[in-house]
Amino acid sequence: MPTSPPDRPTLPPTVWPARGRHVGSGAEDLLLRTLRQRRDSGAVDAFLEPPEDEDGPGPRVFEARWTVAGDGGEDVTVRARLTLAPGSAGGQEWTLVAEAEGPWDPAWPSPAAVFWPEDPDVPWDRDAATGLRLRGINTLPDDDRTVRRLLRDAARHSWQIHVVVHEAMTPDHRGRMPLAGWLPPGLRHRVVEHRAAPQQLRAANWALQDHGVQLPRGGAVVLPGTPAPAGHDPQAFTVRSVFLDGSEPADLIAAVTRFAALDRPLPEGAEEALAALREEWRLLTLEEELARERRLVAMYAEALEAMTRSRDLYREAAERANEALAACRDSARAAEPSRAVLPRRFLTRTLERLRSLRPGPGPGPAGPGN
Template sequence: MSNSSTAPPTIPHTVWLARGRHVGSDAADVVRRQLQRLKDREVIDDHLEPDADDEPDAFQPVFEARWRVEGTVTVRARLTLPSAPEPGSAAADGQEWVLVAEAERVWDPRWPSPATVFWPEDPEDTDAGWDHVTVPGLRFREVNPLPSDEKELRRLFRSCAQDGWSIHVVVHEAMTPDARGRLPLARLLPESLRHRVVEHRATPDQLRSVNWALLREFDFQVPRGGAVVLPTSPAAPGYDVRDFSVRSVFLDGSEPTELVDVLRRYAASARPLPEGGEAAVTALREQWRLMTLEEELARERRLVAMYAEALEAMTKSRDLYRESADRANEALAALRESAGAVSGLPPEASVSPLQRTFGRLRDATKALRPASPVDADRADPPRDDDRDRS
């Protein structure tokens, strides 16, 4: 657990994001054909596959698309296919994909799912193997039976808690449902939730083992015949199991109104961005290439304004440097004039008090030293009577 006191960034309310795996051949080609199909039908406004020279992560195929919802709200979306894992590795089963979309206002779950812009929606389509969850063995749009082994249950729940890209919900069957009740609940959810929700289904006799695993991992249980949304790990600060659980889910083919409301509120709650999510949102906003003519002009105007500000700042810096240099030259000239004036004074005036003090001490020390014979002879020349005696 991180010791940082800084709260992690949360998913912006304008953003829709998901991650999964495509199982099949040439995921990039499937995306290209789907985008062109929707462009021809005028479902989307345009799409683009940025050139490798323009894309920092050139080894990762990137696709951009834009469309409008409710006639006027523009949505921009970016799908990335990260580099494929090494053959034989645990993650080598399929091509991972990351999809981030952002609207001009708060995301409405009733809007079309961005996943169906890049991937075929028809489950019967041979290219529709894109809806595998990154947690092995799970799929969107399908019922995912829970394992019977309790250790496997705990391991699965732990992996689901680490998957902050998806919304995992556990549904318990109060009794064995009929054919309509065995169908996935995803088909009854709002469009933008269908490809983010992972439905885990517990049979009637699994309630005890499922609740044992839930208690060990999350410290709560699923109501008999009800459902509960699993939190991320660590859980969002505002997560309360009472707000995201349902006491009864009728598996009779009717719309699960209460469960839909819970899922919508959970999707709109302040949840932390999953690992890699912040980078994906930043790339969508800062590396976007699919622009209209008006957007390109606005972008160029912003660049011109930015360069003008930088030039003005450089000019001010140059002027300040020149002013400082002029002041320094004036101070140096004044110092030289003052040094010249001092050199024109009498010698004793140019000697500092400290130098005079050391001079007096030197003279006093010389007076106290005994004179040498040579110095004595030089100091006392012979007198006349001394020469007469000799």
């Protein structure tokens, strides 16, 4: 059974996350060519490629900014950051997080289609957790235990939405159309479609019982993930009949779209990727550069003012300490010891005041996102 969500942030409605794998070679060159084409066509306002002085097999970071139409027709800015790194299973793994100025609309273009070409023969569209295709149909393995392990990995480690469809009978070519082709553009690269053959219904449900859902004969179900969203109702994301005859699976599309809109916990690693997008962003407009410089000037002015106040307080405390020290010396020369008590106490309090005025660390250098 899926566990309840832990205390971790939910996916903000403005954010589009995906993680995948490019199984071929030359992923970095492919990204650069695609981004240049998008910029030349006007699909991208600007993009930033990795610095040329970055050597070695470490991660490469690409940034892009574009605009989409909001509900009222106004322009909405989207910022996206793709990190490319060597994959543990070969190829290169990519992590893509995009954030818009308003709630994400599934009708907007897929950020993955901004960075990667839409050519179906280019092998960039593999789910990082399972290795399965994002834009195609993935048949379940023949071995029951392998099916169970595959769906467990999909629920626990994948950033994508996983859908299991049962073929009541073996479909012809019309029934072999991937679900991705029917989905809104913003969901096409966030969904992995699994297909269970007619004889695999029992094995699929044996594996799905670990996730608290069941697959109807000839129907489909959306995996809730691990942990499942708060208040998740399995029946709301179970489709009783999916006609694999080439017609639009409207009920299944609606179920996937509703699931994508849920308040779901951020997947493992997404919180760090989102923080990097917000705090390490380098592709700044002129207005953003000016705003950042103004924030830096204000921050250092505030620090300078605090240092000046501390200096004045130190000067005042030092003067009082000198007065107390002089009084102690005078009292030490006096015959009566009792006359030295008050000046010594005053000196002690003054020295304690000096220690309390010890300044904290000053402001460090501000990063691009500050």
